[in-house]
Amino acid sequence: MSGIGTGYDLSATTYSPDGKIFQTEYAQKAVDNSSTVIGLRCKDGVVLACEKLVLSKLLVEGSNRRIHNVDRHVGVAVAGLAPDGRMVANRAWDEASSYKRVYGEPIPGHVLCERVGSYVHMFNLYWSLRPYGATLLLATYDKNGPALYAVDPSGSSLRYFGTAVGKGRQAAKNEIEKLKLAEMSCREAVVEAVKILHKVHDEDGKKFELEVSWICDESNKQHQRVPAELLADAERQAKAALEDSDMDD
Amino acid sequence: MLPRPTSHSKALGPGVAGPELAVATSAVLDRPPQPGAHLPLSGAAPCAVDPAALGDPRQHTKYPYVTGTSVLAIKYKDGVLVGCDTLGAYGSTKRYKNTQRIVRVNSKCVVAAGGEISDFQYISNLLDELTTDDYRTDDGIELTPAEVYAYLCRVMYNRRNKFDPLWNSLVVAGVGPGSNGEGGSAFVGMVGMIGTHYTDSHVTTGFANQLARPLFRERQRDDMSEEEALQLMYDALKVCYYRDKCSINKFQIAKVTGEGGVSISEPFALDMRWDYKMFAQPTKWAVGAW
Numbered sequence: 001m002s003g004i005g006t007g008y009d010l011s012a013t014t015y016s017p018d019g020k021i022f023q024t025e026y027a028q029k030a031v032d033n034s035s036t037v038i039g040l041r042c043k044d045g046v047v048l049a050c051e052k053l054v055l056s057k058l059l060v061e062g063s064n065r066r067i068h069n070v071d072r073h074v075g076v077a078v079a080g081l082a083p084d085g086r087m088v089a090n091r092a093w094d095e096a097s098s099y100k101r102v103y104g105e106p107i108p109g110h111v112l113c114e115r116v117g118s119y120v121h122m123f124n125l126y127w128s129l130r131p132y133g134a135t136l137l138l139a140t141y142d143k144n145g146p147a148l149y150a151v152d153p154s155g156s157s158l159r160y161f162g163t164a165v166g167k168g169r170q171a172a173k174n175e176i177e178k179l180k181l182a183e184m185s186c187r188e189a190v191v192e193a194v195k196i197l198h199k200v201h202d203e204d205g206k207k208f209e210l211e212v213s214w215i216c217d218e219s220n221k222q223h224q225r226v227p228a229e230l231l232a233d234a235e236r237q238a239k240a241a242l243e244d245s246d247m248d249d
Numbered sequence: 250m251l252p253r254p255t256s257h258s259k260a261l262g263p264g265v266a267g268p269e270l271a272v273a274t275s276a277v278l279d280r281p282p283q284p285g286a287h288l289p290l291s292g293a294a295p296c297a298v299d300p301a302a303l304g305d306p307r308q309h310t311k312y313p314y315v316t317g318t319s320v321l322a323i324k325y326k327d328g329v330l331v332g333c334d335t336l337g338a339y340g341s342t343k344r345y346k347n348t349q350r351i352v353r354v355n356s357k358c359v360v361a362a363g364g365e366i367s368d369f370q371y372i373s374n375l376l377d378e379l380t381t382d383d384y385r386t387d388d389g390i391e392l393t394p395a396e397v398y399a400y401l402c403r404v405m406y407n408r409r410n411k412f413d414p415l416w417n418s419l420v421v422a423g424v425g426p427g428s429n430g431e432g433g434s435a436f437v438g439m440v441g442m443i444g445t446h447y448t449d450s451h452v453t454t455g456f457a458n459q460l461a462r463p464l465f466r467e468r469q470r471d472d473m474s475e476e477e478a479l480q481l482m483y484d485a486l487k488v489c490y491y492r493d494k495c496s497i498n499k500f501q502i503a504k505v506t507g508e509g510g511v512s513i514s515e516p517f518a519l520d521m522r523w524d525y526k527m528f529a530q531p532t533k534w535a536v537g538a539w
Contacts, residue, residue: 013261069385093385097378126262224387 013127023131024124027153030133031080035208036166036200037066039077039137040176040193041148045186045216046139047226048077049193051168051200054207067213067225070138071096073106075213075223077137079165080153085134088151092116092138109140113149113157121155135165139223141215168200175199186216190226194234195241210235313365313416315339317350318496319457319489320361322422323469324435324450325478328506329422331359332482335516337366338495349513351503355380356510358394358423359503360401363454364442365416372415375404394423394436398448406444414442418454423505434507435471456493461485487519 008014009022016022035051050066067077068089076092078085095115099107116136123129131153138149150165151157161181164172175196181189190212201208212231215223226234257266264270320333337345351361352373360376362369376397383391392400398421408414418441425434438448451465464485473481482502490496498521503513532538 065387069387072381072384097381126265128262128265 011127024154027131027133031135034080034166036168037077037079038164039148040162040189042184042186042189045146046148047189047214048139050211051197052209067211072222073141075139080134084132108142109147117151117155117157139215141221171200186214191234195238198238315366317363319455320363320420321457322420322437322452325473328424329435331361331422331503334496335499336497353511355391361420362417368415368417398438401440402446409443424507460488
């Protein structure tokens with residue numbers, strides 16, 4: 001890998017001869033090496049699910065939060081460098097609260113997504129700053145309905161029905177494509193998301209935790225972590241499904 | 250490191266080049282304005298006054314325009330009750346008959362106000378920002394009524410010191426942390442427009458100070474049952490409606506309990522009688538009457 005960008009990869013303000021900005025690509029690699037995060041937009045809301053590798057037995061369960069509340073109607077899941085993602089989520093919070101103060105209503109999803117995208121993009125323009133090594137999946141539910149956006153380190157932001165980022169994104173995206181999200185409720189999508197995360201998890205015996213959140217009619221259009229019983233039930237179903245498929249193999 | 254003049258191009262980024270680097274500066278003193286970085290977003294702003302107006306020796310809030318009248322609050326066995334009518338009066342005119350003067354702050358606390366309705370709307374916005382800050386940190390911790398009360402005390406007092414008071418008498422009521430519904434951690438407090446504040450088992454503002462407080466002193470106990478407390482509240486609201494010119498027969502009662510959280514009732518009316526003989530000739534037996 002060391003020879004690829006030699007000479008053209010030292011700053012975000014240098015193009016390579018084939019038109020790439022290597023710093024941005026390296027930031028993208030930081031995201032691609034992190035644990036998997038998926039987002040699913042269903043007919044009544046959005047579900048975000050993170051696979052968190054337990055780095056040490058000494059960590060309190062539930063620490064190292066990867067999903068943040070940005071406003072009541074917006075939630076953000078972070079893939080990549082966690083502190084970078086936290087900075088961008090804080091910026092999203094600033095944007096949301098200043099919009100509310102000026103216009104009196106909660107920030108619409110597409111406006112917030114564009115503001116976060118512009119902010120992240122700014123860090124690709126200057127020599128003195130490095131791009132953020134984090135992709136944010138934004139789950140919003142405003143008067144236009146539920147929406148899922150992904151903002152990546154280059155600053156581009158796209159709206160998705162379902163997407164995955166991180167190590168297991170290829171396998172996860174294949175699984176997501178099989179789902180009929182437009183007819184699914186968030187309750188069902190939580191189960192599906194947990195199943196997918198269990199399936200694409202690298203089987204190297206490392207323990208992992210799940211952090212799953214939703215924003216849907218059932219949660220009163222507020223972004224929050226899914227109720228504990230639903231999560232436990234989904235994990236049970238996921239483990240059962242894995243065993244079934246193991247037995248089939 | 251102090252910035253030194255460089256020959257970099259400005260296109261490289263902010264703070265990298267330019268004439269501002271030629272001056273020896275102190276990075277400590279010449280920071281970009283940080284609006285109270287240690288304060289929540291809604292920290293200093295509510296206590297600040299438009300600086301352009303400070304040069305003017307006139308007061309700003311001289312009179313309230315659209316006002317709410319009394320608010321009553323009592324503790325009882327399971328928690329607290331707050332009652333008030335739904336009138337926004339424009340002087341003597343009973344103009345807005347549908348104002349909700351009780352606002353839910355979080356699942357443990359309500360705030361109700363008499364006085365200028367627009368100032369109360371501003372205060373509700375501040376409380377909403379505080380609560381959304383709590384929601385964002387997402388650690389399961391909410392502001393307790395005592396904390397909301399302390400915050401509002403500071404806001405009211407600081408505004409008063411700048412001669413621009415928020416023209417309200419606020420009542421803060423709720424259940425404190427660790428409460429399982431017993432009256433011991435119920436909280437009821439009042440904050441006035443000049444920053445005067447107190448907490449007690451029962452609290453009233455406006456006309457209710459004269460009309461309802463005697464009833465509360467006689468009948469309120471911290472271990473009242475809910476029926477007794479509701480009956481006391483109805484009687485007090487009735488007295489306030491009978492004797493306060495600027496009130497209407499349309500009330501709301503908010504109940505905050507440890508298990509049930511906050512519930513603000515739909516507006517309701519109470520039975521009133523206007524055929525009391527004493528109402529017909531109220532001064533018949535008064536000294537000096539004929």
